[in-house]
Amino acid sequence: MVSRVTPIDQSDIPAKLAPDFDIILKSNGYIPKSYLTLAHRPEILKAFMDLSKAVIRDEGLIDRGLRFLIAYMASRTRGCQYCQAHNVKSAARWGIAGEKIDAVWGYETSDLFNEAERAALTYAQCAAQVPNLVDDAVFARLKDHYSDAAIVEITSVVSLFGWLNCFNDVLQTEIDQETLDWAADFGLAEKTPWDPSDHLPAAAE
Numbered sequence: 001m002v003s004r005v006t007p008i009d010q011s012d013i014p015a016k017l018a019p020d021f022d023i024i025l026k027s028n029g030y031i032p033k034s035y036l037t038l039a040h041r042p043e044i045l046k047a048f049m050d051l052s053k054a055v056i057r058d059e060g061l062i063d064r065g066l067r068f069l070i071a072y073m074a075s076r077t078r079g080c081q082y083c084q085a086h087n088v089k090s091a092a093r094w095g096i097a098g099e100k101i102d103a104v105w106g107y108e109t110s111d112l113f114n115e116a117e118r119a120a121l122t123y124a125q126c127a128a129q130v131p132n133l134v135d136d137a138v139f140a141r142l143k144d145h146y147s148d149a150a151i152v153e154i155t156s157v158v159s160l161f162g163w164l165n166c167f168n169d170v171l172q173t174e175i176d177q178e179t180l181d182w183a184a185d186f187g188l189a190e191k192t193p194w195d196p197s198d199h200l201p202a203a204a205e
Contacts, residue, residue, distance in 0.1 A: 002174075003171060003199075005040065007033045007036030007039070007173075008036050008040060009036075010031055010036065014039070014042045016042070017039070017042055017046060020049050028178075030178050032176055033173050033174045033175070034164065034167065035049070037171060037173055038167075051160065056071065056157055060153050061150040062120075062150055062157075063094075064095075065095040065096040066096070066117065066120065067154075067157050068088075068093075069096055069104065069121070070121065070124045070157050071083070071090075071091075071158075071160075071161045072084060072091055072104070073104065073121050073124040073128070074124045074127065074158045074161050074162070075128075075164075077124070077128035078165045079165075080169045081196045082168040082169065082175055082196070082199045083161055083168055085175060085179050085183050085188060085194065085196065086179055088186075088188065089183070089186075097112075101186075102191060108122070115144075115145065116146070119141045119142045119144065119146075120145075123138055123139070123142045123154065123158075124154070124157075124158050126138050127158045128158055128162065142154070174200070174201050175200065175201075177201065180196070
């Protein structure tokens, strides 16, 4: 499978975006292909990077690892294979234990999750469906554990990845080899119904 839009070469990154890309490179160790694809429209990429930084990369009211676990829940619910892999990898990187990631789909009954985490993950799962399934009961449960500002942060994570889920799934963005290697070591395809076949580099098919 070849990405429907060819990412730009890293050497062709617009000079005005170089400082932002340096931050991503230092943080990840590589530049995600989604960013290199977005770089065809530098203004959109810059706006997205700024939004992503505020929503999920900066310090916030919600633990960063939990934010990425919320993003994983939303991306898995929507069925975006590309974002699932990136988000679960980031959740692990930011401190979510492997056994907790393994148990995420049993979060309602697993004693690895507290009530606040359960409320957030239920909210993410419901919000990621179309039409959204966040009824008054789901929202009230969330409100029991989080302030209005924290709820805005959680909803922003789900919303941000709704945009990314659409972008990467429709364009069949190629998954970076670093993420494929991590997913293989973690056993993501064996543990979940993860199927990256629409996002594999041509040589990996």
